[in-house]
Amino acid sequence: MALIDLSRKEVHCKIVYYGPGRGGKTTNLLYIYNAMNHNVRGKMLTIETKGDRTLFFDLLPLTLGKINDFDVRIQLYTVPGQTIYEATRKLVLKGVDGVVFVADSLKVRRDKNIESLHDLEKNLEEYGLNINEIPLVLQYNKRDLADSVIPILSIEEMEETLNKQLQVPSFEAAATKGIGVFETLKEISKKTIKYVAKKHLLTDI
Amino acid sequence: MDRKDKLQEIDAFTQEVEGAIDSLFNPSKKIEIDPVTNEIREVDTGGELPPDLSTDVDLQLNQSTQPDLNPTIEEIPLELEPEPEVVPHQAITDQQIWLYNIKEHIMTLEWEVTPKTIDVFAETLKEPQTDLPPNCIEIAELMAEALDVLKLAPAHLLSSILPALKLGFKALDGYITNTNAPQTQYDIETAISALKNVIKEGKDTAKIAATPPPTVEPPKAQSTADTANVVKGPATPPPTIDSQKLQTTANVVKEPEVTPKATAQAQHQQVANKKLIEAIKAHLEILKQISEKIIPLEMLIANRKGLKKLYELLHGIRLKLESESKNLSGLIGVDYTPVDIKRSLSQSEVTSFKETFSSQPRKIKAYPEAPEELFVAECATTKLAFLPEEVCCYFRTSPRMVKKAEKQGRFFLKFLKKWPWSKISKKVFGELAKLNEKELQTLDLPLKNVLSDTTSEYSNKKWGIILFKNNKGMAIFVDTKPQLVIPTKESQYKIVTIKN
Amino acid sequence: MDDLVITPSVLEKAKQHIEDALIKAGVHTVLLIDDAGNVVANCGRSGSSFDTTALAALAAANFGATSQIARLIGEEDFTLLFHRGKKDSIHFAKVGNRLILITIFGEEISLGLVRLRVAQLTKIIEKIFNLDN
Numbered sequence: 001m002a003l004i005d006l007s008r009k010e011v012h013c014k015i016v017y018y019g020p021g022r023g024g025k026t027t028n029l030l031y032i033y034n035a036m037n038h039n040v041r042g043k044m045l046t047i048e049t050k051g052d053r054t055l056f057f058d059l060l061p062l063t064l065g066k067i068n069d070f071d072v073r074i075q076l077y078t079v080p081g082q083t084i085y086e087a088t089r090k091l092v093l094k095g096v097d098g099v100v101f102v103a104d105s106l107k108v109r110r111d112k113n114i115e116s117l118h119d120l121e122k123n124l125e126e127y128g129l130n131i132n133e134i135p136l137v138l139q140y141n142k143r144d145l146a147d148s149v150i151p152i153l154s155i156e157e158m159e160e161t162l163n164k165q166l167q168v169p170s171f172e173a174a175a176t177k178g179i180g181v182f183e184t185l186k187e188i189s190k191k192t193i194k195y196v197a198k199k200h201l202l203t204d205i
Numbered sequence: 206m207d208r209k210d211k212l213q214e215i216d217a218f219t220q221e222v223e224g225a226i227d228s229l230f231n232p233s234k235k236i237e238i239d240p241v242t243n244e245i246r247e248v249d250t251g252g253e254l255p256p257d258l259s260t261d262v263d264l265q266l267n268q269s270t271q272p273d274l275n276p277t278i279e280e281i282p283l284e285l286e287p288e289p290e291v292v293p294h295q296a297i298t299d300q301q302i303w304l305y306n307i308k309e310h311i312m313t314l315e316w317e318v319t320p321k322t323i324d325v326f327a328e329t330l331k332e333p334q335t336d337l338p339p340n341c342i343e344i345a346e347l348m349a350e351a352l353d354v355l356k357l358a359p360a361h362l363l364s365s366i367l368p369a370l371k372l373g374f375k376a377l378d379g380y381i382t383n384t385n386a387p388q389t390q391y392d393i394e395t396a397i398s399a400l401k402n403v404i405k406e407g408k409d410t411a412k413i414a415a416t417p418p419p420t421v422e423p424p425k426a427q428s429t430a431d432t433a434n435v436v437k438g439p440a441t442p443p444p445t446i447d448s449q450k451l452q453t454t455a456n457v458v459k460e461p462e463v464t465p466k467a468t469a470q471a472q473h474q475q476v477a478n479k480k481l482i483e484a485i486k487a488h489l490e491i492l493k494q495i496s497e498k499i500i501p502l503e504m505l506i507a508n509r510k511g512l513k514k515l516y517e518l519l520h521g522i523r524l525k526l527e528s529e530s531k532n533l534s535g536l537i538g539v540d541y542t543p544v545d546i547k548r549s550l551s552q553s554e555v556t557s558f559k560e561t562f563s564s565q566p567r568k569i570k571a572y573p574e575a576p577e578e579l580f581v582a583e584c585a586t587t588k589l590a591f592l593p594e595e596v597c598c599y600f601r602t603s604p605r606m607v608k609k610a611e612k613q614g615r616f617f618l619k620f621l622k623k624w625p626w627s628k629i630s631k632k633v634f635g636e637l638a639k640l641n642e643k644e645l646q647t648l649d650l651p652l653k654n655v656l657s658d659t660t661s662e663y664s665n666k667k668w669g670i671i672l673f674k675n676n677k678g679m680a681i682f683v684d685t686k687p688q689l690v691i692p693t694k695e696s697q698y699k700i701v702t703i704k705n
Numbered sequence: 706m707d708d709l710v711i712t713p714s715v716l717e718k719a720k721q722h723i724e725d726a727l728i729k730a731g732v733h734t735v736l737l738i739d740d741a742g743n744v745v746a747n748c749g750r751s752g753s754s755f756d757t758t759a760l761a762a763l764a765a766a767n768f769g770a771t772s773q774i775a776r777l778i779g780e781e782d783f784t785l786l787f788h789r790g791k792k793d794s795i796h797f798a799k800v801g802n803r804l805i806l807i808t809i810f811g812e813e814i815s816l817g818l819v820r821l822r823v824a825q826l827t828k829i830i831e832k833i834f835n836l837d838n
Contacts, residue, residue: 037229040230052243068221070218072225178235178237182232186226190223193223193226198215
């Protein structure tokens with residue numbers, strides 16, 4: 001959960017990029033890290049693995065600087081997406097304030113998207129959080145493959161399978177090219193700060 | 206502040222944050238990530254990013270990023286592995302099992318110190334090992350005792366006791382696996398010494414650790430007696446080095462001090478510590494002198510044929526002595542000055558060593574049965590003992606007398622200047638007493654140096670002895686008055702025959 | 706990066722050594738996993754009550770994280786970890802660069818025994834898997 005240090009006037013939030021394996025979660029972070037101004041983003045931490053799959057998490061800290069005397073920081077995390085890493089995913093999800101669900105637009109990954117979303121819902125419940133309440137945005141990644149021979153799901157299909165009940169903001173994206181990456185980030189950051197501020201600052205001030 | 210105001214404030218805050226997000230969360234450059242290699246490419250320039258940016262990221266570049274949807278299984282032709290060497294099975298002895306168990310317990314103790322782990326270890330050590338020699342059994346017993354001490358204050362004592370236990374294990378391991386290795390004996394002795402030390406120190410440390418902190422009470426200037434009692438009471442006496450020194454420390458404890466109880470106790474402890482350190486320094490000095498005495502002898506026998514083992518033993522003893530002195534110096538925070546490797550013995554002593562280790566070494570015979578009494582006098586650093594029936598006179602010397610005798614190499618009773626006969630007769634006994642005046646008058650005795658056949662350095666000798674038996678006798682000059690003593694069972698002596 | 710090749714014979718050898726060194730001594734579960742969290746070998750009590758897949762993934766993540774911590778503080782790597790539980794305890798040991806040996810044992814087995822045996826076993830397994838190159 002957010003760390004709000006009223007003595008030092010700091011607000012820290014945690015945003016987790018969730019989704020099935022190979023969906024583009026780490027790519028999102030990589031893009032943000034490499035494209036963003038050095039002043040805003042910190043050093044990216046990733047657990048070195050023999051391969052390119054996330055084993056534990058990736059971490060990218062962002063800072064918004066002083067706002068109303070408060071030091072506002074946002075930490076972006078990714079989780080390992082493969083099924084076998086469920087326990088690790090749960091670990092990383094601990095203390096989450098906002099979630100970006102990165103869905104894979106590939107047709108063959110349709111079921112994996114659904115499975116992963118259910119997994120997210122279940123893990124949040126275990127932490128006493130409701131998927132319908134916490135800040136959440138959907139990102140439909142790999143839209144750039146629409147022009148290729150690889151079959152992808154349409155936006156409507158993706159909305160139908162993933163966003164029918166949630167009704168949260170969704171973004172089309174092609175993370176490798178940076179399309180939709182910052183838009184997603186901005187939206188989730190705003191939502192999360194609002195949520196955190198209302199939830200905590202209201203009671204603490 | 207009411208809820209409405211609060212909400213407004215929060216709204217304002219979040220709006221500001223959103224503004225910051227809009228302005229800051231933007232790409233400062235256009236890049237692309239290669240989906241296969243994860244390489245970063247700037248879109249405008251078309252080239253790769255400068256190396257320093259990519260080093261910030263701790264990701265490794267991967268070789269293959271194909272999604273594992275249908276993993277392929279390849280048949281990899283394997284080379285035949287060579288047959289493993291067949292090691293002939295050696296029967297494991299009970300001792301080896303016991304040793305292995307000890308090692309296991311030490312490894313547990315390294316990470317976990319609980320009463321249970323200590324007890325289990327102690328139990329293993331107490332298992333009877335009938336085939337081990339006494340010194341190894343002693344090591345096991347000492348290790349068990351060390352563990353008992355460890356239980357008293359594990360947090361304080363583990364750092365000192367664990368290394369000693371490991372030394373014990375090393376010694377046992379050395380013996381059980383390679384009995385006759387030269388290092389083994391040294392390891393055994395080192396282990397025994399180390400274990401005894403830690404047991405002693407551990408008990409003292411445990412006492413201090415168990416002592417409750419002194420309560421600070423307002424000072425009572427008049428109650429010196431009370432203060433003295435408190436100082437005497439819970440104060441922990443320093444480890445005994447010398448009973449005499451300890452006595453001095455105890456005296457310090459009893460001195461009344463007009464200070465608050467807490468600081469009195471601390472001061473007493475400081476004084477006691479100082480005294481202890483002084484005592485230890487004095488003993489270190491003595492150890493150094495002993496070491497210096499050994500060196501010339503070592504050098505003499507270093508290249509002697511047939512004396513190699515003796516040399517090694519002596520050399521080993523001296524090195525150990527110096528090593529322990531060094532350790533002790535370190536413990537009390539004193540600089541250790543190595544022994545000066547130059548001859549520190551006087552020439553006469555060196556000469557006497559030469560005599561002793563001449564090509565035909567004298568045989569040392571043990572006395573079949575110790576005599577009931579002996580006359581003992583000191584000469585240089587040696588204690589000389591004479592059979593009472595041979596000692597017929599002993600007397601104080603004068604420098605003139607000594608000079609005369611030394612010049613002639615002979616001694617005459619008239620040197621005693623106690624003439625006439627009546628006076629002389631009172632001073633002689635034994636066989637000499639049987640002689641008449643004339644015989645005594647003309648008695649001509651050779652002056653002998655017991656430590657060497659050549660006479661030297663008599664000028665400072667304060668006493669003289671006349672030995673006389675079977676009509677043969679000699680005069681000897683010594684440092685101290687001969688005393689009649691009853692030798693104990695442990696007395697050790699060497700018979701020296703002087704040609705007469 | 707070289708792939709880790711595991712053949713049935715290599716696996717069988719490793720399992721046999723694990724059996725001889727640890728299981729027969731009374732340890733109830735030993736897992737040999739790779740650094741990505743995959744279970745290579747599972748020895749000991751059949752039908753363990755816990756999720757070995759999750760354990761493997763978490764252990765691998767743990768070692769991955771501590772590896773990073775080691776690097777942060779200027780160390781090469783941490784290769785051992787031990788947790789004492791009320792009933793059971795768990796010991797982790799890195800085997801070469803690619804594998805992790807996880808040993809779960811009850812209070813009847815001494816820690817020293819596990820440490821000793823695991824130290825010997827890791828050398829053997831490294832050889833078997835050619836990880837000591």
